[in-house]
Amino acid sequence: MGENIFKNPLSRWLGRPEQKKSRPTVLVKQLEERDRRRVLKHFLTLDDSDRLLRFGTVLPDEQIAAYVARIDFRHDSVYGVYNRVFKLVAVGHLAFAPRDKLPLGKFTTTKEQVAEFGVSVSRSARGLGIGSKLFERAAIHCRNSDVDTLYMHCLSSNQTMMHIAKKAGMEIQRDHGEADAYLRLLPPNPASVLQEAIEEQFATIDYTLKANTRAAVKFFEAKK
Numbered sequence: 001m002g003e004n005i006f007k008n009p010l011s012r013w014l015g016r017p018e019q020k021k022s023r024p025t026v027l028v029k030q031l032e033e034r035d036r037r038r039v040l041k042h043f044l045t046l047d048d049s050d051r052l053l054r055f056g057t058v059l060p061d062e063q064i065a066a067y068v069a070r071i072d073f074r075h076d077s078v079y080g081v082y083n084r085v086f087k088l089v090a091v092g093h094l095a096f097a098p099r100d101k102l103p104l105g106k107f108t109t110t111k112e113q114v115a116e117f118g119v120s121v122s123r124s125a126r127g128l129g130i131g132s133k134l135f136e137r138a139a140i141h142c143r144n145s146d147v148d149t150l151y152m153h154c155l156s157s158n159q160t161m162m163h164i165a166k167k168a169g170m171e172i173q174r175d176h177g178e179a180d181a182y183l184r185l186l187p188p189n190p191a192s193v194l195q196e197a198i199e200e201q202f203a204t205i206d207y208t209l210k211a212n213t214r215a216a217v218k219f220f221e222a223k224k
Contacts, residue, residue: 086214092134
């Protein structure tokens, strides 16, 4: 089911026939103010166990709404993955902060800012590598923004986040059921800048296609 939902609509344009047994292509789109309502809807669909893993506590709906309302899309970077029917099924929030605002432990940096990343993926979209793809997109954006330290905080029991951290080569420090993970990033170069630009361009095309398709479906349904 997941592969059908995430079937890449760009494959026919790129001339790359999809393999039946391969994972669908995951395109990560940088979200904007217009996506805030869908971000809220995504978080509200998380059950108590998923809210605990994402926020470290089971936030009630009103606190989630307040959190989403505070997101500054101009300062932070928020990324999302939309499925074929234009439903937001994953959100990654990359927040930048002064280096003295996050617990860096033995890590040191000469940069003025560091970045913290949090991610959530709907149950219907798990097992497709979406969390890792969101993390990769956040990491390359940090790199191109001249940020050299990426930080994640989560419960030690959050196996998904632990998997992402280990796969990325992050250094993990555990303490009383919680974990802090750190990744030292390389400086930007022309290849990393080009990679981020290309990924966003393809994701924008995909986003526009899905949004227009969804709008057309709603229009014709209303005409019935």
